Amino acid sequence: MAKSNEPIWWSLFSAGGMVAAMVLPILIVITGILIPFDLVGDNPLNFEKIYSAVSHLLIKLILFAVISLPLFHWAHRFRFTLVDVGLKSVSTPIAILCYGGAIAGTIVAAVTLWNI
Amino acid sequence: MSTYHRPVSNTLWLKRKPYILFMIRELTSVFVAGYCIFLLVLVYKLTQGANAYDNFMAALNSPSSVALHLITLVFVLYHTITWFNLTPKILVLYRGEERIPQWLVAGTFYAGWAVVSVIVAWLVLTV
Amino acid sequence: MAETMKLEIFRYQSEKDSEPAFQTYEIPFREDWAVLDAINHIKDEIDGTLSYRWSCQMGVCGSCGMMINSVPKLSCSAFLKDYYPDKIRVEPLASFPVEKDLVFEMDDFMTKLTDMQPYIIPKEGEEKALEEGEYLQSPTELAHFKQYSMCINCLLCYAACPVYALDSSFIGPATIALGQRYNMDSRDHGRDARQEHIASNKGIWKCTFVGECSAVCPKHVDPAATIQRAKVSSTIDWFKDVLIPWGKKK
Amino acid sequence: MNSSHDIVMVGGGGAGLRAAIAVAETNPDLSIAVVSKVYPMRSHTVAAEGGAAAVIKDNDSLENHINDTIAGGDWMCDQDAVELFVNEAPRELTQMEHWGCPWSRELDGTVAVRPFGGMKTERTWYAADKTGFHMLHTLFQTSLKYNNITRYDEWFATKILVENGRCQGVTAIELRSGKVEAIAGRSVIMCTGGAGRIFPFTTNGAIKTGDGMSMAYRAGVPLKDMEFIQYHPTGLPGTGILITEAARGEGGILVNKDGYRYLQDYELGKPLDINDPNHPVKKSMELGPRDRLSQAFVAEREKGKTISGPYGHVVHLDVRHLGEKKIDKKIPFVRELSKNYAGIDPVYKPIPVRPVVHYMMGGIDTDITGATALPGFYAAGECACVSINGANRLGSNSLTELLVFGRRAGTAAARFALENTAIDTASLELQASDEQKRIGRNFFRKAGGTERIFILRKEMNETMETSAGIYRSEKSLKETCDKIKELKDRFSNINMEDKSLNFNTELTSALELEFMLDVAEAIAYSALERTESRGSHQRTDFPERDDEKFLQHSLAYQSDAEPRIDYKDVVITKWPPGARVYGKKE
Numbered sequence A: 001m002a003k004s005n006e007p008i009w010w011s012l013f014s015a016g017g018m019v020a021a022m023v024l025p026i027l028i029v030i031t032g033i034l035i036p037f038d039l040v041g042d043n044p045l046n047f048e049k050i051y052s053a054v055s056h057l058l059i060k061l062i063l064f065a066v067i068s069l070p071l072f073h074w075a076h077r078f079r080f081t082l083v084d085v086g087l088k089s090v091s092t093p094i095a096i097l098c099y100g101g102a103i104a105g106t107i108v109a110a111v112t113l114w115n116i
Numbered sequence B: 001m002s003t004y005h006r007p008v009s010n011t012l013w014l015k016r017k018p019y020i021l022f023m024i025r026e027l028t029s030v031f032v033a034g035y036c037i038f039l040l041v042l043v044y045k046l047t048q049g050a051n052a053y054d055n056f057m058a059a060l061n062s063p064s065s066v067a068l069h070l071i072t073l074v075f076v077l078y079h080t081i082t083w084f085n086l087t088p089k090i091l092v093l094y095r096g097e098e099r100i101p102q103w104l105v106a107g108t109f110y111a112g113w114a115v116v117s118v119i120v121a122w123l124v125l126t127v
Numbered sequence C: 001m002a003e004t005m006k007l008e009i010f011r012y013q014s015e016k017d018s019e020p021a022f023q024t025y026e027i028p029f030r031e032d033w034a035v036l037d038a039i040n041h042i043k044d045e046i047d048g049t050l051s052y053r054w055s056c057q058m059g060v061c062g063s064c065g066m067m068i069n070s071v072p073k074l075s076c077s078a079f080l081k082d083y084y085p086d087k088i089r090v091e092p093l094a095s096f097p098v099e100k101d102l103v104f105e106m107d108d109f110m111t112k113l114t115d116m117q118p119y120i121i122p123k124e125g126e127e128k129a130l131e132e133g134e135y136l137q138s139p140t141e142l143a144h145f146k147q148y149s150m151c152i153n154c155l156l157c158y159a160a161c162p163v164y165a166l167d168s169s170f171i172g173p174a175t176i177a178l179g180q181r182y183n184m185d186s187r188d189h190g191r192d193a194r195q196e197h198i199a200s201n202k203g204i205w206k207c208t209f210v211g212e213c214s215a216v217c218p219k220h221v222d223p224a225a226t227i228q229r230a231k232v233s234s235t236i237d238w239f240k241d242v243l244i245p246w247g248k249k250k
Numbered sequence D: 001m002n003s004s005h006d007i008v009m010v011g012g013g014g015a016g017l018r019a020a021i022a023v024a025e026t027n028p029d030l031s032i033a034v035v036s037k038v039y040p041m042r043s044h045t046v047a048a049e050g051g052a053a054a055v056i057k058d059n060d061s062l063e064n065h066i067n068d069t070i071a072g073g074d075w076m077c078d079q080d081a082v083e084l085f086v087n088e089a090p091r092e093l094t095q096m097e098h099w100g101c102p103w104s105r106e107l108d109g110t111v112a113v114r115p116f117g118g119m120k121t122e123r124t125w126y127a128a129d130k131t132g133f134h135m136l137h138t139l140f141q142t143s144l145k146y147n148n149i150t151r152y153d154e155w156f157a158t159k160i161l162v163e164n165g166r167c168q169g170v171t172a173i174e175l176r177s178g179k180v181e182a183i184a185g186r187s188v189i190m191c192t193g194g195a196g197r198i199f200p201f202t203t204n205g206a207i208k209t210g211d212g213m214s215m216a217y218r219a220g221v222p223l224k225d226m227e228f229i230q231y232h233p234t235g236l237p238g239t240g241i242l243i244t245e246a247a248r249g250e251g252g253i254l255v256n257k258d259g260y261r262y263l264q265d266y267e268l269g270k271p272l273d274i275n276d277p278n279h280p281v282k283k284s285m286e287l288g289p290r291d292r293l294s295q296a297f298v299a300e301r302e303k304g305k306t307i308s309g310p311y312g313h314v315v316h317l318d319v320r321h322l323g324e325k326k327i328d329k330k331i332p333f334v335r336e337l338s339k340n341y342a343g344i345d346p347v348y349k350p351i352p353v354r355p356v357v358h359y360m361m362g363g364i365d366t367d368i369t370g371a372t373a374l375p376g377f378y379a380a381g382e383c384a385c386v387s388i389n390g391a392n393r394l395g396s397n398s399l400t401e402l403l404v405f406g407r408r409a410g411t412a413a414a415r416f417a418l419e420n421t422a423i424d425t426a427s428l429e430l431q432a433s434d435e436q437k438r439i440g441r442n443f444f445r446k447a448g449g450t451e452r453i454f455i456l457r458k459e460m461n462e463t464m465e466t467s468a469g470i471y472r473s474e475k476s477l478k479e480t481c482d483k484i485k486e487l488k489d490r491f492s493n494i495n496m497e498d499k500s501l502n503f504n505t506e507l508t509s510a511l512e513l514e515f516m517l518d519v520a521e522a523i524a525y526s527a528l529e530r531t532e533s534r535g536s537h538q539r540t541d542f543p544e545r546d547d548e549k550f551l552q553h554s555l556a557y558q559s560d561a562e563p564r565i566d567y568k569d570v571v572i573t574k575w576p577p578g579a580r581v582y583g584k585k586e
């Protein structure tokens, strides 16, 4: 069997792409339109409510996935984009930076959520 | 006799419309990541207490935040649409000899997207 | 006065030219002419020195691929009327070295195709003798790989793929599609051997799903889809290998 | 510099590849060369659509296939060859199946068959309507498995090398460099395909220029039965692109300008309604043999019943009643081709068609092992004439023929190579350098000259169509013979614009034209001498078949002024000549 580590990155990329496609648009609509234009009543995202919601393990896990997976989606695409526009000679450092970034984001997300 | 190798430049991407659209598709990932970082900050503010959180949320009302959100939304929607449109390429399903039509596969994802969006909105806004 | 139109053709003759140049020809405009007919007209009546490949004139031999206004097409299936009255620019298929004029070098593809082992590899010890007749294959099993067997090796997909343009070590769309054609054939058991190429860093993982290979494919092989599906199956392999390394060793 | 192999195939089409694999499989130690002027998968076998015949179903029998073939060939077939062909056919097509050919299937997973013209029972294996394409790619891809096959892709063979009365290789031009070299072999198999390009309207690709026939002819090997040229009744006007017989096999009908199924007026049976479950009736009406259908077209045209169009007269092939679904499933390529090249969608409109030159029944005279009169020189495929096609080939016999006789020639040539190992390398190199000089002098470095290749080719096309076409006469054929002589003279005065060595396609066009003129000559003279009408050879001045005098194969030998035409008996074993009956209940 050919040896390649791409499957791991590619599966994270795909999962991230799917999560981003499914949930990000509605979240953006909420935080970018509905809230600022006061279209959804009185401060539905108030601190108490959100804090207690995020304290649930299930919600934590979901939020973790929603933050982390799309980061890998970005890392994978961005890595190839940089290679495509001519940075092929430094493709290894690019890969390290991109995936490293996503991993760092993932760790921060994990720690932060843990602390709630 | 020698063959001629035509030079390939990195601006290749700008030479044909499909390539430009592809590049835009790939760059949507930057906005995807950007918004995820925004979410991460939001969660971080939660850990810093009500004050920090409220200030952060108040900033959402600023015109620049709205503008940034709208731009992000455009790109993320572009991501969603291209993503779903490509699903039937990967999910090749057969009913007997007949391939299940591509629009049906993509359509299922669009339907799923609608359902997920409603659920998320309901969870976030009302519960 | 009959209508005419202009063809601007890429010319390169290694014995004379160090650099290629474009030469413009004026040809009669005929409603039912393909670009290839116009080029044949040039060869026959205007300029005998022009070289290009063609044979069947019916889009099945795969020899007449050219860049027509920067899009890879079979010149026997691209019609003048779709461009008239504008000038048409004709170049050899992109990304390949040019031998002469519109003739490009195919060696790279031929090597890659050969390496892919595009033939039935039967299960050892279970080959059927000819006397026992055909292997049974249901229309459904046929349908699963039929599309990928339609490739005419015209290489338009290579000329359309920017990844191949920038890095010719990429095995490329048609070759992978042909490998998958056999992988998905119910009579074949050679997938493991082909995976060495398909699932390697020169194979599917180089593809960023630009999708232009499928957009230009005249036979609707849809190599882009094949490649993405191969990514899925290779990923499943990988997880099986990593998570249950003791399993599935035959 | 020159290269040497055990066996050299000239041609990488169906026949050449099948022969190469046969050798590679029987003896992995033999070194095999496949020389082809185009990449093998571009060979014109790729264009065959309808299918390949072999008996596998229970409702059929070998005897039926033999009968259909012999009667279809108007008793010009060698019956020993036909018998062996029919016997080996199922095995060969099964072999193709084992190699991965995507044959269309029945629900139970067995190979499906369809009816074809002139056949009593449906026995044509098919891969939708791209049978030749799938067969060629299957063979080509399978050939990649054998590393004792060396390919010479885009090498253009120019001459057979004969030394000590034995064929010992060929000379060929490597197109990319222009160098001329000897490719030596202990035996050579010619598999260069047909020569339809001699005619103006043909289903044949640009590469089908009779090169191998001419090379053999020049080396003193006779060309057999060259007068028999098959017109396919349904080509697209203008391009000559083939609309496969499968369109009629699936139920398509031919109508004249009044919408009338005119074939019923030409002893091809009575039409059944298109909705009748028994339509189409085998060996009847639209499923009659090609020669008769093409002749019926000419008769209709003379009656003024055809439709006149920009590329001459046409009739209509109507498949609308099959419906979109069946068309897309069974004959999708017909739809694609009609849309692209005739601008009509057969789901909604009838397809304009006319007879176009399709196939050469004649060719290099071989026996049933593919051997010719020249030791060490074999031939297979369309360029050969083993005599299974007689005076009219039945559709779907040819693809099978490539396999059966490709394999046989391969085996026989391998045996010959093992028994005759000596190769006179020095003399071959000498011959190659002579050939190099000839090509340099006559083409690469040719100065002066005023004749355009294209004009000569056009004039050859015209004379062949008008005087050696579906109907011929002494007067018309004599004109053609004279015209060809004239063209041959003028050929020595051609103008070569391209002097470059690298991929010089003007050179190849010139060489091909020179080959075609030879083949045209053999056709015209053979046709002139055959003063009878049989199968595809119809003489207006001799409208009857003459078994007394002409149950004979013609053999054309090249000679200085005019070719010499000789004859040899047709092999008749068990099936004495009879009348060709179509459209009757048997």
Ligand SMILES: Cc1cc2nc3c(=O)[nH]c(=O)nc-3n(C[C@H](O)[C@H](O)[C@H](O)COP(=O)(O)OP(=O)(O)OC[C@H]3O[C@@H](n4cnc5c(N)ncnc54)[C@H](O)[C@@H]3O)c2cc1C
Pocket: D010, D011, D012, D013, D014, D015, D016, D035, D036, D037, D038, D039, D040, D043, D044, D045, D046, D047, D048, D049, D050, D051, D052, D053, D131, D132, D155, D156, D157, D158, D191, D192, D193, D194, D203, D204, D205, D207, D208, D211, D212, D242, D358, D359, D380, D381, D382, D383, D395, D396, D397, D398, D399, D400, D402
């Ligand atoms: C449109 C069409 C449809 C057909 N449909 C059917 C069908 O349905 N059923 C059927 O049974 N038959 C069909 N036929 C007939 C059949 O396809 C041909 O007779 C057969 O494919 C010929 O195969 P071949 O191997 O002899 O030659 P080809 O496939 O023509 O190959 C010739 C080879 O010789 C090489 N060559 C030629 N000259 C030279 C040279 N000078 N130097 C080096 N190489 C050379 C070429 O490169 C090529 O590789 C059809 C034919 C046509 C044109």
Ligand code: SF4
Pocket: C150, C151, C152, C153, C154, C155, C156, C157, C158, C173, C174, C177, C213, C216, C217, C218, C219, C220, C221, C222, C223
């Ligand atoms: S996949 Fe399509 S475009 Fe690519 S070589 Fe095959 S037929 Fe041509």
Ligand code: F3S
Pocket: C160, C161, C162, C163, C164, C172, C173, C206, C207, C208, C209, C210, C211, C212, C213, C214, C223, C224, C227
């Ligand atoms: S265009 Fe190239 S990048 Fe992949 S999807 Fe096709 S091979």
Ligand code: FES
Pocket: C054, C055, C056, C057, C058, C059, C060, C061, C062, C063, C064, C065, C074, C075, C076, C077
């Ligand atoms: S000439 Fe054969 S595909 Fe165009």
